[in-house]
Amino acid sequence: MSKKVMLGVLGTVAVAAIMGGCSNGDTKSAEVKASVDSISKASTAYYYEEASVTGDDFNAFVQNRTGAVSIATTNEDGSPNLATLVPSITEDGKYLIIVSAENQTITNIKERELAVFEFFNYQPNEEDKMKRNTGARAVVKYDADAQTDLITKYGATAESTLLEIVKVIPLG
Numbered sequence: 001m002s003k004k005v006m007l008g009v010l011g012t013v014a015v016a017a018i019m020g021g022c023s024n025g026d027t028k029s030a031e032v033k034a035s036v037d038s039i040s041k042a043s044t045a046y047y048y049e050e051a052s053v054t055g056d057d058f059n060a061f062v063q064n065r066t067g068a069v070s071i072a073t074t075n076e077d078g079s080p081n082l083a084t085l086v087p088s089i090t091e092d093g094k095y096l097i098i099v100s101a102e103n104q105t106i107t108n109i110k111e112r113e114l115a116v117f118e119f120f121n122y123q124p125n126e127e128d129k130m131k132r133n134t135g136a137r138a139v140v141k142y143d144a145d146a147q148t149d150l151i152t153k154y155g156a157t158a159e160s161t162l163l164e165i166v167k168v169i170p171l172g
Contacts, residue, residue: 045172051130052170053119055093058136062089062096067121067135073108081108087117087163090154096140097154098161106161113142115163120171139167 046052053061061067065086073081083105087096096117100106109115119135126132140163143150150162 046170048130048133048135048171051132051134052136053134054136054168058119058138058168059089059093061119061121061135062087067119070118070120071105072116072118073105074112075104075108076111081105089165090162093165095150095154095162095164096138097156098163099157099159100161101159109142109161109163110144113144115140115142118171133171135171137169137171138165139169140164141166 069084069086071083071085073083075081081104083103085098085100085105087098089096098106105115117138117140119138121134123132123134142161142163147162150156151158151160154162156162
């Protein structure tokens, strides 16, 4: 497995594990505890903050699909779920758009209404660590009631799932 893929997977698995927490079989309490704030506090230090992309650079990073993308969600039993879904981003940078068949990740997004995407680009020939590891994480929220209006507003297909970008945080 290449270093690029390995680093992306390891970082996202860590986020997924933190999102999943320790399951005691009580899925309702896991849902109540998950929040944007709890996810953003999952990393107590941002080692790659200098290398993280934000604003228009983040939007271009997503739209140009220049790196590896992983999404961390939580299964019904509280266990972590990690998947690769490559989203696009709305022109105003407010929503990620996923076009995917129903699967466990989409089910988790719709049921728990919260997920974390990691966008990671590894440049193995860069000597400077901050140029070698670039990207960001996006905490996103799903609103079932707004989907029809959002699909119309952004001209997305009926199969699309739109996720509000709540917070963009540095790589951990």
